[in-house]
Amino acid sequence: MVEAEQTAEQTKVPSTEVVDVAASGINVVNLVKSYKGGKVRALDGVSLSIKPGEALGLVGPNGAGKTTLIGCMMGFLRYQSGEITIDGLAPDDLVTRAMVGYLPERLTFDRWMTGRDFLHFHHELCGRPEKLRLHECEELLRKVELDPAAWSMAVRKYSRGMLQRLGFAQALVNKPRYLLLDEPASGMDPHGVLVVQSLLRGLRQDGLTFLLNSHQLDQIERSCDRVIFIQKGKVVREENLRTREESVPRTMCISWLGYSDEVLVDSALVSKIATELGATLEQFSQTEANASITVGSEAECARLIKTMVEAGIPVTRVVPELSRLQKAFVDEMSKGGAK
Amino acid sequence: MNRAICVNTWRQFKSNNVRLILLTLMILLPLGGTTLMRCNASVAVDDACLSPPFIATLFTLLWGIGVIGCERQHGTISLVLSRPVSISRYVFSKWLAVSIAASICSVQALLIEQFVSVVLSPSLMFNTEFVANGLERVLLCFSTASVLIFFSSLVTGIKDLALIAGVLFAGQLVRSFFEPLTYNSGHFLGLSQVPSFIINFYKACADAYCVFLYPNIPVADILNGSAEFFTYLINYTCVITVSLSMAIFFLSRKEYSYAHE
Incomplete structure (x- = not known):
């Protein structure tokens, strides 16, 4: 003072x-x-x-x-x-x-x-x-x-x-x-x-x-x-940025162990699980052992991961493809471009 | 006055080798001239042969060129003005920094010259010309510095030097055009007579121009009683006040960026 x-x-x-x-x-x-x-x-x-x-x-x-x-x-x-x-x-x-x-x-x-x-x-x-x-x-x-x-x-x-x-x-x-x-x-x-x-x-x-x-x-x-x-x-x-966005669609990149012997992870299996839960498989890569799936909400994302694990897929990582801010920025830029 | 700005201005000068070399030359060359003249037998014993007070203008130019313009050019002024420092305080501090430094240098040069004169001719120890010269130099430094601050506030970098040269050149052009009128009874090139108010107007403008570019107080003449003190004092004060006010006005109207301009 x-x-x-x-x-x-x-x-x-x-x-x-x-x-x-x-x-x-x-x-x-x-x-x-x-x-x-x-x-x-x-x-x-x-x-x-x-x-x-x-x-x-x-x-x-x-x-x-x-x-x-x-x-x-x-x-x-x-x-x-x-x-x-x-x-x-x-x-x-x-x-x-x-x-x-x-x-x-x-x-x-x-x-x-x-x-x-x-x-x-x-x-x-x-x-x-x-x-x-x-x-x-x-x-x-x-x-x-x-x-x-x-x-x-x-x-x-x-x-x-x-x-x-x-x-x-x-x-x-x-x-x-x-x-x-x-x-x-x-x-x-x-x-x-x-x-x-x-x-x-x-x-x-x-x-x-x-x-x-x-x-x-x-x-x-x-x-x-x-x-x-x-x-x-x-x-x-x-x-x-301090409020949670629970019901915003978001594309998640889900990775799993590529050498698992328990189950053969192919696009048909991942697509089936995603469709059953109302999510959409955007991209699948067998060699990189990952897939991009768009989910409608955080709860849907949690259900998807749970179902995948229960189906024997050894999920190792789930990250949003774009962070919340990146997504908002891309949205705004695309709107600006449309204008 | 802001001490930090003053000290920083002096340190800026110190970091510039070209200016330091010029400063050394400006002290040594008149000194060399004085010494040679004193050694010359044709010079009277009681003539100190001191360099004229005008040299203070050169010292001020050396210290003051680009004093604000360079800070604007490099963008450093914006960071200074982002601090609790007003533009008027900034201008005032810059003016004092240049005036004090130029005064010290020009008086120092005079002291060395006087020392040489006294060594060569001890009778010059109590020379009043020396005191008047010194006082005039200091006054000239303060007034010239204010004019320089004004020019420096108008342009970036050291373009103020070009601006001053341009003003002097334009002044000479106008002078060469109008001057014949003043000693030719108002007749221009032998043609019809020019109205007297034009001649008077020209004379007034020429006086103001001279006062603005060389705002001195002739201390020696005033001491002799051959010049009117108050007229010079008023002119002198006006030049400083107007120059600094204009500098503050122009700087206040500018927008600043923090990058090179």
Whole structure:
């Protein structure tokens, strides 16, 4: 608390501890943003809200307007109409900026700086207390798992993944309440992607509110409570990822032991079992010992597996061909294409 | 003023080898010139041969070219402005950073020249010209820096240098066109007389142009009583205020991206 007061004092902004509950969170209402004198509409009446403590995913094809939306939320881009409020304040308000962390997709750095210098610079810009600078910055660099040997290295020698880690650290340097992340794992190696996932999990546990724009649907599915699909500047779909979808048809890939002597698993047998339960056999592969079967609900899927096991098929694995989010994305893209 | 932005601006300069080499040359060349002149027997003993205060403009140019434009070009400005730093504070900090650095360099160059003069001619120890020159340099650094900040806020990279060159060139063109009127009793190329209000308007514009591009306070002349202090002070303050206000205005109207522009 004392630390928060010191920060507010240093940044010459009022304390952000007291927030009007009704106005809290991020609210975007009918946002319209166009380029080239109105010829290109990047955002066409986008409305969304993020409650405090909520993690919202942003999904859409390239050029859908996701980065433009984040640019508007940061106050970098001017919009033609609509409103954005963060805790009831305008996005370019200094109080708002003190409580928002931001990670752009491709962060640009002063290339002569070292990683540590860069973080110290932003720590000072945020008005964080000087006596905490060294400790907080090192803690962040450790948190993003940036190799300590690179801390004192010029940023120009950093790899893409190292830059992204440093960028993530700068987004957290002001101890933000809200975080806007634009492709946080872009350009990272598999280990880096895992680090980002672990960081996002930690942020959720800490109750941080964040908006995650990512093309990695599994990352969004793991980290977010809700996801919004944007296409051609409009919100076309919204999915709550924390509710179970019990009666949605889904294609499952079912694998079994290929060398079982108990029963001969052929397409006729699998097709018969599937048809009896109202499911549809889409694809069968004897050599790979798997089949794709579309089931109408989770209960039907459970019955199918039970029947297959009872029929002597040694089932080893059942996975959906597309994750829930992938399926929703494919559905939306196909709708968009049809339009 | 934001200390972090100021220090970062100085460190940006330090990281640029070309600018460092130019800075060294700008200190050494006038010093070499002064030393040679002092060694020349034809120079009076009481003449310090100090380089003119105008050199402070060159130091400011060296420090200030692209001071905002480069940050815009590289996209680093957007990350700075994503912090609780207002555009006016950013501009003010950049102005102070350039002004202070250029002042230190130009006064340092003057001190070295004065030192050489005193070594060669000890009677110049209490030279008032030296104090006036130094003061004028500092004032010139602060005003020129504000004009540079204005130009730098208009364009990206170091295109502000080209912009300044363009403005100077355009000024010369206009001058070569209108100047004959002022000493030819209003007759242009021997033809009919040009209305006096056009000549007066030209003179006013020319004055404003000169004040804007060379906003100095001639301290030596003021001390001699040959120049009016308040007129210069008002012009000087106006140039700084207007330049910085315009820079804030133009930067506020821009949209920022975090990539290279």
